[in-house]
Amino acid sequence: MNFLSLSKAELSDLKADLEEKYSSYKENGLKLNMSRGKPSPKQLDLSNDLLTKGMGSYYAADGTDARNYGILEGLSETKQFFADTLGLNPDNIIVGGNASLNLEYDALIRCWVFGSCGEKPWSALPEVKFICLTPGYDRHFGMLQDLGIKMISVELKEDGPDMDKIEEIVKNDSSVKGIFCVPLYSNPTGTCYSDENVRRLAAMETAAKDFKIFWDNAYGIHHLYDEGEKLADIFKLCEEYGTEDRVYYFFSTSKITHPGSGISFVSASAPMIKEIKAHMTYQTIGHDKINQLRILHFFENNGGITAHMKKHAEILAPKFDLVLNKFNEEFKDSGILSWIEPKGGYFISVNTLEGCAKATVALCKEAGLTLTGAGATYPYGKDPTDSNIRIAPSYPEIDELETAVEVFCVCCKLAAANKLLEN
Amino acid sequence: MNFLSLSKAELSDLKADLEEKYSSYKENGLKLNMSRGKPSPKQLDLSNDLLTKGMGSYYAADGTDARNYGILEGLSETKQFFADTLGLNPDNIIVGGNASLNLEYDALIRCWVFGSCGEKPWSALPEVKFICLTPGYDRHFGMLQDLGIKMISVELKEDGPDMDKIEEIVKNDSSVKGIFCVPLYSNPTGTCYSDENVRRLAAMETAAKDFKIFWDNAYGIHHLYDEGEKLADIFKLCEEYGTEDRVYYFFSTSKITHPGSGISFVSASAPMIKEIKAHMTYQTIGHDKINQLRILHFFENNGGITAHMKKHAEILAPKFDLVLNKFNEEFKDSGILSWIEPKGGYFISVNTLEGCAKATVALCKEAGLTLTGAGATYPYGKDPTDSNIRIAPSYPEIDELETAVEVFCVCCKLAAANKLLEN
Numbered sequence: 001m002n003f004l005s006l007s008k009a010e011l012s013d014l015k016a017d018l019e020e021k022y023s024s025y026k027e028n029g030l031k032l033n034m035s036r037g038k039p040s041p042k043q044l045d046l047s048n049d050l051l052t053k054g055m056g057s058y059y060a061a062d063g064t065d066a067r068n069y070g071i072l073e074g075l076s077e078t079k080q081f082f083a084d085t086l087g088l089n090p091d092n093i094i095v096g097g098n099a100s101l102n103l104e105y106d107a108l109i110r111c112w113v114f115g116s117c118g119e120k121p122w123s124a125l126p127e128v129k130f131i132c133l134t135p136g137y138d139r140h141f142g143m144l145q146d147l148g149i150k151m152i153s154v155e156l157k158e159d160g161p162d163m164d165k166i167e168e169i170v171k172n173d174s175s176v177k178g179i180f181c182v183p184l185y186s187n188p189t190g191t192c193y194s195d196e197n198v199r200r201l202a203a204m205e206t207a208a209k210d211f212k213i214f215w216d217n218a219y220g221i222h223h224l225y226d227e228g229e230k231l232a233d234i235f236k237l238c239e240e241y242g243t244e245d246r247v248y249y250f251f252s253t254s255k256i257t258h259p260g261s262g263i264s265f266v267s268a269s270a271p272m273i274k275e276i277k278a279h280m281t282y283q284t285i286g287h288d289k290i291n292q293l294r295i296l297h298f299f300e301n302n303g304g305i306t307a308h309m310k311k312h313a314e315i316l317a318p319k320f321d322l323v324l325n326k327f328n329e330e331f332k333d334s335g336i337l338s339w340i341e342p343k344g345g346y347f348i349s350v351n352t353l354e355g356c357a358k359a360t361v362a363l364c365k366e367a368g369l370t371l372t373g374a375g376a377t378y379p380y381g382k383d384p385t386d387s388n389i390r391i392a393p394s395y396p397e398i399d400e401l402e403t404a405v406e407v408f409c410v411c412c413k414l415a416a417a418n419k420l421l422e423n
Numbered sequence: 424m425n426f427l428s429l430s431k432a433e434l435s436d437l438k439a440d441l442e443e444k445y446s447s448y449k450e451n452g453l454k455l456n457m458s459r460g461k462p463s464p465k466q467l468d469l470s471n472d473l474l475t476k477g478m479g480s481y482y483a484a485d486g487t488d489a490r491n492y493g494i495l496e497g498l499s500e501t502k503q504f505f506a507d508t509l510g511l512n513p514d515n516i517i518v519g520g521n522a523s524l525n526l527e528y529d530a531l532i533r534c535w536v537f538g539s540c541g542e543k544p545w546s547a548l549p550e551v552k553f554i555c556l557t558p559g560y561d562r563h564f565g566m567l568q569d570l571g572i573k574m575i576s577v578e579l580k581e582d583g584p585d586m587d588k589i590e591e592i593v594k595n596d597s598s599v600k601g602i603f604c605v606p607l608y609s610n611p612t613g614t615c616y617s618d619e620n621v622r623r624l625a626a627m628e629t630a631a632k633d634f635k636i637f638w639d640n641a642y643g644i645h646h647l648y649d650e651g652e653k654l655a656d657i658f659k660l661c662e663e664y665g666t667e668d669r670v671y672y673f674f675s676t677s678k679i680t681h682p683g684s685g686i687s688f689v690s691a692s693a694p695m696i697k698e699i700k701a702h703m704t705y706q707t708i709g710h711d712k713i714n715q716l717r718i719l720h721f722f723e724n725n726g727g728i729t730a731h732m733k734k735h736a737e738i739l740a741p742k743f744d745l746v747l748n749k750f751n752e753e754f755k756d757s758g759i760l761s762w763i764e765p766k767g768g769y770f771i772s773v774n775t776l777e778g779c780a781k782a783t784v785a786l787c788k789e790a791g792l793t794l795t796g797a798g799a800t801y802p803y804g805k806d807p808t809d810s811n812i813r814i815a816p817s818y819p820e821i822d823e824l825e826t827a828v829e830v831f832c833v834c835c836k837l838a839a840a841n842k843l844l845e846n
Contacts, residue, residue, distance in 0.1 A: 036492065044490045051490075051713065054475040067467045067474075067681040069459065097520045098711045105706040109532060113546065113570070123536065123546050143705040147536070258490040261713035282566040283528040288521045288711070290474065290684035 003353075003416055004335040015417040021410050022367060030368030032404040037187070037346035038395045039255055039312070046311050047257040049302065055294040066289035072281060073273075074265070078292040082265050085305055086220055086251060087233060093267045094276060097287045100252035100264040104180075104214055105143055107248045107266060110279050111177070111212060112147060116272070117245055119210040122149075122177055131169060131179040133161050135349055135377035135388045137187040140180040140216070144379075151379035152176070156186060158340075160193035163200040174207035178214060184231045185219035188349040188377055188390035190342025192229040202237035206246070215249040219345040221309050222255060224317045229343055235269070244269035253295060255346065256305065256312075263292055319393045323348055323405050330409045336416040348391040349377070355386045356415040363411035369404050426776075426839055427758040438840040444833050445790060453791030455827040460610070460769035461818045462678055462735070469734050470680040472725065478717040489712035495704060496696075497688070501715040505688050508728055509643055509674060510656060516690045517699060520710045523675035523687040527603075527637055528566050530671045530689060533702050534600070534635060535570060539695070540668055542633040545572075545600055554592060554602040556584050558772055558800030558811045560610040563603040563639070567802075574802035575599070579609060581763075583616035586623040597630035601637060607654045608642035611772040611800055611813035613765025615652040625660035629669070638672040642768040644732050645678060647740045652766055658692070667692035676718060678769065679728065679735075686715055742816040746771055746828050753832045759839040771814040772800070779838040780809045786834035792827050 006014065058066045060075045073079070074095025083090035096103040112128075115121040122128045128149045132141055133156040144151055152169065155162045161181070170176050181201070183193040193201075201213060215234055223229070238244040245268075252264035268276065299305050324341055327350075331337040339350040352360055357374035364371050372390040375381040396404055429437065481489045483498045496502070497518025506513035519526040535551075538544040545551045551572045555564060556579040567574055575592065578585045584604070593599050604624070606616040616624075624636060638657055646652070661667040668691075675687035691699065722728050747764055750773070754760040762773040775783055780797035787794050795813040798804040819827055 038492055041488065044488070047490075051481055052477040054477070058474055065464065065467070067470075067683055069461050069677075069682040099707050102707045109536065112536060113532065121546075123544075139705070139708075146702060146705045254492075258713060259492040260490055260709065261711045279569060282562070282569045284522050284525045285562075286683065288684045288714070290681060291711070291714075 002333055002335045003413070003420060006420070008421060011417050011421050015414065015421065018410055018414040018417060022363070022414055025367045025407050025410065028368070030403065030407065032369040032396060032400055032407070034392045034396065034404055034408075035370045035372045036395070037255070037392050039259060040315065040395050040397065042315050042397070043312055043394070044258055046308065047298065050257060050261075050294060050298050055290065056297045058290060058293060060289070060293065064289070066293050069285045071286045071289055072277060072284070074287060075289055075292050077296060078263065079265070081296055081299070082251065086217070088235070088249070088267050092270060092273050093265050094273060094280070095287060095292055096264040096266060098260065098262055098264065098291075099254065100216065100218065100250040100266075101139060103264055103266045104140075104216060104248070104250055106280075106283070107212075107214070107276070108143060108147070110276065111210065114279055115210065116212065116275060117210040119208075125175065127175045129173065129176045131166055131176060132379045133179070133181065133186075134379070135188055135383075135390070136180070137182060137216075138372070138376040138381075140214070141379045149177075153379055156189055156191055158191065160191060160197035161201070163197055163204075167200065167204045170204055170206040170208070170211060172207060176206075177208050177210065178212035180214045180216060182216050182218055183234075184217060184229060185222060185342055185345025187218065187345065188347035188388075189340050190345050190347060190349065191340070192343070193231065195232040198232035198234055199237050202234055202243055203241045211246050213247045215247055217249060217251050218255070220251055221305065222312070222346070223309065223344040224313050224320055225343060227343075235267075245272050248272070256308065257295055257298065261291065263288070263295055316394055318398065319396075319401055320348065322398065322401055323391060323393045326405045326409065331412075337412055346392060346394050348393060350389050350391060351387045352389060352412055353387065353416045353419055356412070356419050357383060357386045357389050359415035359418065360408075360412045361389060363414055364408060367407050367411065369407045369411075371408075425756055425758045426836075426843060429843070431844065434840050434844050438837065438844065441833055441837040441840060445786070445837055448790045448830050448833065451791070453826065453830065455792040455819060455823055455830070457815045457819065457827055457831075458793045458795045459818070460678070460815045462682060463738065463818050463820065465820075466735055466738050466817070467681055469731065470721065473680060473684075473717060473721050478713065479720045481713060481716060483712070483716065487712070489716050492708045494709045494712055495700060495707070497710060498712055498715050500719060501686065502688070504719055504722070505674065509640070511658070511672070511690050515693060515696050516688050517696060517703070518710055518715055519687040519689060521675075521683065521685055521687065521714075522677065523639065523641065523673040523689075524562060526687055526689045527563075527639060527671070527673055529703075529706070530635075530637070530699070531566060531570070533699065534633065537702055538633065539635065539698060540633040542631075548598065550598045552596065552599045554589055554599060555802045556602070556604065556609075557802070558611055558806075558813070559603070560605060560639075561795070561799040563637070564802045576802055579612055579614055581614065583614060583620035584624070586620055586627070590623065590627045593627055593629040593631070593634060595630060599629075600631050600633065601635035603637040603639060605639050605641055606657075607640060607652060608645060608765055608768025610641065610768065611770035611811075612763050613768050613770060613772065614763070615766070616654065618655040621655035621657055622660050625657055625666055626664045634669050636670045638670055640672060640674050641678070643674055644728065645735070645769070646732065646767040647736050647743055648766055650766075658690075668695050671695070679731065680718055680721065684714065686711070686718055739817055741821065742819075742824055743771065745821065745824055746814060746816045749828045749832065754835075760835055769815060769817050771816060773812050773814060774810045775812060775835055776839045776842055777808045777810050779835070779842050780806060780812050782838035782841065783831075783835045784812060786838055787831060790830050790834065792830045792834075794831075
C-alpha cells in the first residue's frame with residue numbers, strides 16, 4: 001500500500017486504525033530501548049571467561065611484569081595482536097585504555113593544543129572546520145562541537161563519502177582540518193567505503209598541511225554474515241601519495257569482549273606515533289597492561305578472535321533479519337520509509353517521509369520505546385529534512401525486539417498519516 | 424667525620440680509599456634501580472587475588488551490568504568506597520581509568536582549552552603561570568612545561584608550602600592560575616602539610632578567579648608506620664571561605680593494588696564536577712566499571728583497605744629504615760648529606776653538598792645504580808644548587824637495596840671529596 005496515493009478519507013480511516021493499535025501499545029506500559037549500539041547480555045556472556053577465570057601469567061613475552069608501571073605504548077604482543085587482526089604495522093600502534101573514543105578525543109585535543117606536522121595549534125587559528133559525513137555518529141559531532149569546530153555536512157553515499165564534494169572543499173580551504181570516517185559498516189548507515197573512495201581520501205590534495213583523517217574502524221571485524229566486506233588499506237594507499245601523516249586509525253575491543261572494559265589502539269605513521277608519544281608521555285605512564293594480557297590470553301584460549309566474532313554474528317544477524325523482514329513486510333512500496341540493509345556493524349539507518357523523524361521518535365517514546373533522538377545523526381542535531389532515524393537492534397532480546405519493531409512500524413505510519421493529512 | 428674540616432691531604436687520602444671501593448663496585452657489573460616510586464614484586468603479590476580469582480558478580484549494587492557501556496562518573500559503590508576511605512562526599516567524585524595522572528592532565532587540559540568558572544580558557548591568555556613547590560614531582564612539572572606554562576618555584580618547607588610567599592604571589596598576579604600539591608608524604612620530601620597551611624591554601628586571596636589547586640593526594644593512606652600523619656580536609660576548609668571551586672582532588676589505587684591496572688578518581692565541588700562532566704561526556708562513555716567492581720570486591724574479600732596498607736608498610740618500612748640507618752651511620756655530622764625521615768610515601772629526599780647532586784648520580788650510574796636524574800625534582804630540570812636527589816627505596820629487595828645504598832654512600836662521598844678538592 002502506497003501511502004502517497006491514498007485519499008484524505010482513506011488516510012483518515014487508516015489513521016483511526018493506527019491510533020487504536022498505538023493506544024493498545026501505550027496501555028501495555030512497555031520499556032524498550034533501541035537507542036544505542038550496545039551488545040546484548042547474551043553477547044557479553046561470550047566473554048565471561050575474562051571475569052570468572054584467572055588471567056594466567058601476568059608477565060609479558062619480554063618479561064615485563066604487567067602489574068607494575070610503565071610501557072607507554074602498550075605491550076608488544078598486544079600491538080602484534082591488533083596488527084595481525086587488522087593488517088597493520090605493530091610498530092605504529094599505541095595501545096590505549098578502555099575506549100577508542102577517548103583516543104580520538106585525545107588526538108583531536110593534541111592537534112588543538114599543540115598542533116601537528118609542525119603547523120600551528122588549531123586553537124590558535126581564527127576558524128577550524130571539519131567535514132562531517134551525514135548521516136553520521138553523534139559522538140564524533142559532539143566532540144567537534146564542544147571545541148567550537150565548524151561542521152560541514154557532506155553526504156555519505158552508498159559506497160562512501162561524496163568524494164567530489166570533499167576534494168573540492170579540502171583543496172580550497174586551509175581551515176578545513178579533518179574528517180571523521182567510520183569506513184566499514186558506518187554508523188548509522190552500514191556503508192562500506194569502496195577501494196576507490198579510500199584511495200581518493202589518501203590521494204586528495206588538501207590546502208591544510210595538517211589535514212587529519214580520523215579513521216574510526218570501530219566495526220572493522222564486525223561482520224553479520226559470512227561474506228564480510230573488505231576495507232582497503234588506507235596506510236598503504238597513503239604511502240603511494242606520501243600522505244601517511246594524515247591518518248589516525250582507531251579500533252577497540254569494545255564490541256568484541258566487554259564494552260566497559262576492553263582495550264583500544266591508535267595507529268599512525270612513524271612520525272605521527274612519535275608526535276603522539278611526545279605529548280602522551282606527560283598524560284600517563286601507561287595504560288592497563290593487565291587488561292592487555294587478559295584479553296590476549298582470552299582469545300588464545302577461546303579459539304581466536306574470528307571464531308569469537310562469528311558467535312556475535314550468530315546472535316546479531318537474526319535481530320537484523322527480524323527488523324529488515326518486518327520493514328519489507330510493512331513498508332515495501334509504502335513510500336514512507338526507506339532503509340539500508342547493512343552487512344555488519346550495529347545499526348539500521350532509516351529515512352521516514354520528510355518531516356516525520358522527530359514525530360516518529362516522539363510517538364515511540366510515548367509508547368515506551370526509546371530510539372536515538374531524531375537529528376542525532378547530523379551535526380548540531382539538525383537533520384535538514386527531519387527524516388533520518390538510527391535503529392539499534394542489538395540490545396533487546398528477540399521477543400522484545402519483535403514488539404519494539406511493531407511499535408516502531410505503527411508510530412512511523414501514524415506520523416506519516418498525520419503529515420499527509422496536514423497537507 | 425666532618426668532610427668540611429678535612430685538610431686537602433686528608434681529602435686526597437680519603438678520595439683514594441673511596442675510588443678503590445668505587446672500582447670494586449664497578450667491576451661487579453651491578454644493575455640496581457632506585458629511580459622510580461614503583462612497588463616491589465612482593466608488594467604486588469599482595470593483590471594477586473585480583474588476577475588469579477574470578478571477580479564475582481559483574482552487577483553493580485543498582486543492577487547495572489558493569490560489562491556494558493555507560494555510567495560516565497563511575498559506579499555508586501566505587502564512589503562511596505573512595506569517599507569512605509578519604510572522607511569525601513561521594514556525590515562529588517568521578518571515577519577515572521588506571522591513573523590519577525591522566526585525570527590531572529585532563530583537568531589541566533580542560534582549563535587550558537575550555538576555561539573554568541566562566542573565565543577565559545588559559546590558552547587564550549598571553550601568559551599562564553603555576554606555582555611549583557620544590558623539590559617536587561617531575562611529572563607535574565612535565566605537563567606544565569609541555570603546555571608552555573611558566574613555572575615559579577616556591578620552597579616546600581618542613582610543614583608544607585612557603586605560604587607567605589605563595590599568598591603574596593597569587594594575590595598580585597592574575598596570570599598565576601594554579602599549584603600542584605602532594606599534601607601528604609610529598610614527592611619527594613615526605614612532607615605533610617600542616618592544618619594551618621591547608622587552611623591558608625583554602626583561605627588565600629587569589630587575583631585569578633579560576634585559580635586551581637591540584638590536590639594530588641597520591642599517598643593519602645600510604646603510611647609507613649602505625650602512627651600515620653593526618654591531613655586536614657581541604658574541602659571543608661574551602662567551604663569556610665567560599666573557595667570550594669578551586670580544588671581538584673586526585674587519588675588512585677596505583678600503589679595500593681597494581682599500578683598498571685588500578686582505578687583513580689577526581690573529586691571537586693558540585694559545580695566543578697558538573698563542569699568536568701560537561702566536557703568529559705565527549706571524551707568517553709565511561710571508564711572501566713569491571714575494574715571498579717573487581718577492586719571493590721577484592722578489598723571486601725581481603726579485610727579492607729587499611730589492613731592491606733599495613734601489609735605494604737610491613738614490606739616498605741624495613742627498606743626505608745635500612746636506608747635511613749645507613750645514612751645515619753655514614754653521614755651523621757659529615758656535612759655533606761642531609762635528609763628527611765619520611766613517615767609515609769615512596770621517597771627519601773636528600774641534599775648533597777652544593778654542586779654535587781649531578782656528579783653523585785653520574786657516579787652511581789657508572790657503577791650500575793640508576794637514580795632519578797639530578798634536577799628532576801625542580802622545574803625545567805634545574806636544581807639551582809645542584810644538591811637534591813630523590814631516592815626511591817621501594818622496588819629493590821632488601822639485599823639489593825643494601826648494596827645500592829652502599830654504592831650511593833661511596834658515590835656521594837667521592838663526589839663531595841672531588842668538589843672539596845676543587846676549591
